[in-house]
Amino acid sequence: xxxLLLRPGAEELNYEIRGIVKKARQIEALGYxxxxxxxxxxxQKSNKIPAWMKEIVADLxxxxxxxGYADSKGMPETRRFLAELNNxxxxxxxxxxxxxxxxxxxxxxxxxxxxxxPTARIIGPSPAYSTHSSAEAAHANTSPITYRLDxxxxxxxxxxxxxxxxxxxxxxxxxxxINPDNPTGMVxxxxxxxxxxxxxxxxxxxxxxxxxxxxxxxxxxxxISLAEVIGDLPGISMKGISKEFPWPGSRCGWMEFYNKxxxxxxxxxxxxxxxxxxxxxxSTILPQLAIPRIMKHPLYAEYxxxxxxxxxxxxxxxxxxxxxxxxxxxxRTKGAFYNTIIFDEKLLRPDQHLRLEDPRLRSLLDTxxxxxxxxxxxxxxxxxxxxxxxxxxxxxxxxxxxxxFRVTLLEENEEVFVDTFERMAKSITxxxxxxxxxxxxx
Numbered sequence: 313x314x315x316l317l318l319r320p321g322a323e324e325l326n327y328e329i330r331g332i333v334k335k336a337r338q339i340e341a342l343g344y345x346x347x348x349x350x351x352x353x354x355x356q357k358s359n360k361i362p363a364w365m366k367e368i369v370a371d372l373x374x375x376x377x378x379x380g381y382a383d384s385k386g387m388p389e390t391r392r393f394l395a396e397l398n399n400x401x402x403x404x405x406x407x408x409x410x411x412x413x414x415x416x417x418x419x420x421x422x423x424x425x426x427x428x429x430p431t432a433r434i435i436g437p438s439p440a441y442s443t444h445s446s447a448e449a450a451h452a453n454t455s456p457i458t459y460r461l462d463x464x465x466x467x468x469x470x471x472x473x474x475x476x477x478x479x480x481x482x483x484x485x486x487x488x489x490i491n492p493d494n495p496t497g498m499v500x501x502x503x504x505x506x507x508x509x510x511x512x513x514x515x516x517x518x519x520x521x522x523x524x525x526x527x528x529x530x531x532x533x534x535x536i537s538l539a540e541v542i543g544d545l546p547g548i549s550m551k552g553i554s555k556e557f558p559w560p561g562s563r564c565g566w567m568e569f570y571n572k573x574x575x576x577x578x579x580x581x582x583x584x585x586x587x588x589x590x591x592x593x594x595s596t597i598l599p600q601l602a603i604p605r606i607m608k609h610p611l612y613a614e615y616x617x618x619x620x621x622x623x624x625x626x627x628x629x630x631x632x633x634x635x636x637x638x639x640x641x642x643x644r645t646k647g648a649f650y651n652t653i654i655f656d657e658k659l660l661r662p663d664q665h666l667r668l669e670d671p672r673l674r675s676l677l678d679t680x681x682x683x684x685x686x687x688x689x690x691x692x693x694x695x696x697x698x699x700x701x702x703x704x705x706x707x708x709x710x711x712x713x714x715x716x717f718r719v720t721l722l723e724e725n726e727e728v729f730v731d732t733f734e735r736m737a738k739s740i741t742x743x744x745x746x747x748x749x750x751x752x753x754x
Contacts, residue, residue, distance in 0.1 A: 332693070332697070333350065336350075336703045339701060344701050346703055347703065347732050348703050349703055349719045349732070350703045350704060350720075353560050354649075355560065357723050357724055358724045359722070361558075361559075362611065365615075368602055372605075373598070378601060381593060382597040384589050384592075385412050385586060385589060386411060386413030386566060386595065387597065387600045390604055391409075391413075392408040394551075395410065395411060395568075398539055403541065403542065404539040404543070404570040406539075406568055410570070411567070412582075413566045413594075413600060414565050414567070415565075416554065416563035416565045417524055418443050418563075418565075419565070420565050421444055423585055423588060423589075424447075424567075425448055426451065426588075427585065427588070428485075430452050432485045433448070433457050433481070434484070434486040434487070434518075434520060435459055435474070435486070435488065436448060436457075436488035437459060437461050437489075438458035438459065438460055438461060438711050439495050439714065440458055440711040441494045441522070442709065444488060457477065458711060460473045461493070467496040468498065468504055469500075478511060478517070485518055486517050487508055487519055487520070488520045489508055489519065489522070489538065491522075491525075491647075492529060492535055492646065493648065494525065494650055495705075496643070496645070497645025497647060498647070499533045499535050502541065505538070505540075506541055508541075512545055513543075513545060518548070518575075518578060519545060519547040519548070520548045521550065522550045523550060524555055525647055525648035525649075527616060529647040530621060531628070535647055537549065544571055544574055546571050546574045546575045547569075547570040548567050548568065549568040549570070550566075551565065551568065552565030557606060562596070562599035563599075564599035569582045622724070625726075626723070626726070627651070630721060631644045633734055634653060634733060637737050637741060638741070639741070639744045640654060640656065640740060645721065649722050650720055651719055653716045655715045655744075657688070659744050660744075662691065664688075664691070664744065665677075665743070666699035666700075666746065668698055673698045676698060681694060687708035689707055689708050689715035692706075695743060696743075700735050700736070702732060702735065704717040704718060705717060705718045
């Protein structure tokens with residue numbers, strides 16, 4: 313080309329969660345059936361949308377008004393409804409004017425980082441949800457700044473690590489919290505959230521919370537929202553319906569701004585995000601119209617309760633199967649529908665393989681493994697993909713120095729769920745004991 317096309321940092325945009333699908337499709341092309349554990353799509357895992365919810369959407373589709381533009385910030389009735397839901401928690405109070413809709417949280421995340429100056433950094437958790445870490449890195453023209461989540465302490469944040477990074481990096485202007493967390497499935501207790509607030513108050517930082525899984529908790533756990541602990545500090549909560557209804561194809565998410573007048577700079581950021589949406593005109597109207605009607609429905613609370621209980625049941629099954637496996641660290645999840653399993657890195661070697669009888673699969677795997685400086689967990693993920701046709705995501709793709717993989721708890725068919733993780737458990741054991749000779753059947 314006549315000139316360079318990409319600005320520095322653009323190559324940081326990476327989404328291995330979907331990237332690995334290309335390799336899985338190669339296996340499908342050979343006639344094999346794939347088990348998808350790479351992405352949090354309940355619909356893909358046979359989640360059945362209740363008839364009453366479909367009827368609400370069908371009724372909205374039948375109305376001509378559902379085909380027009382929405383208000384630029386989002387439908388006023390929906391924003392008022394969501395503000396009331398937040399205010400019932402007796403924390404930071406908001407109005408409809410403090411809510412801004414986007415075409416999914418991916419859109420919201422991109423817009424947030426787009427308008428920050430490159431030197432303004434938002435520190436986020438590691439392992440990191442790729443959409444956040446990639447967008448933050450791309451905006452800053454460098455690698456993301458992260459604080460450590462500790463697999464030896466329920467995946468809770470290492471607050472000393474966070475504090476020191478904030479203290480000695482004046483470019484950090486905000487802290488990202490994902491609660492319940494993706495990819496670990498942890499739910500943070502009040503004292504952990506209060507420590508985030510204390511650090512933000514000491515260093516005059518913005519708090520950003522991704523709370524899209526806020527209402528997906530189980531086994532006796534409940535998530536505390538940012539609004540309940542933030543006090544008078546500036547903050548943004550990101551929410552959506554993709555996982556909760558679930559309606560991932562709706563691409564419907566929103567930001568809630570807390571204490572907009574607490575900081576002149578924060579007020580400017582909120583106004584800029586609102587102006588950007590006006591230039592774009594609006595976000596998709598149909599899911600916005602559906603939100604209050606679905607969440608007010610008399611069957612909604614019970615529907616969500618039953619769905620959470622099923623995920624909790626699967627979390628127990630997963631614990632029964634994977635926690636006894638030697639060579640990994642396993643934490644039982646409390647919210648969202650993911651689990652991140654970590655290897656004992658002392659047991660990982662570059663020559664480890666799983667047995668493959670089909671030479672076509674061996675050929676594919678050998679091609680994939682030619683990637684230079686491949687992390688050990690990615691080698692395992694590719695082996696699992698070829699040997700068991702189970703598609704998971706390596707933890708190294710979540711902006712982490714740890715080595716392991718993320719799975720979902722979404723499979724509705726319990727027999728399939730158990731079979732998947734029993735095969736996975738056997739594969740972990742075989743892989744950690746293997747050598748090149750074992751791999752080729754010698």
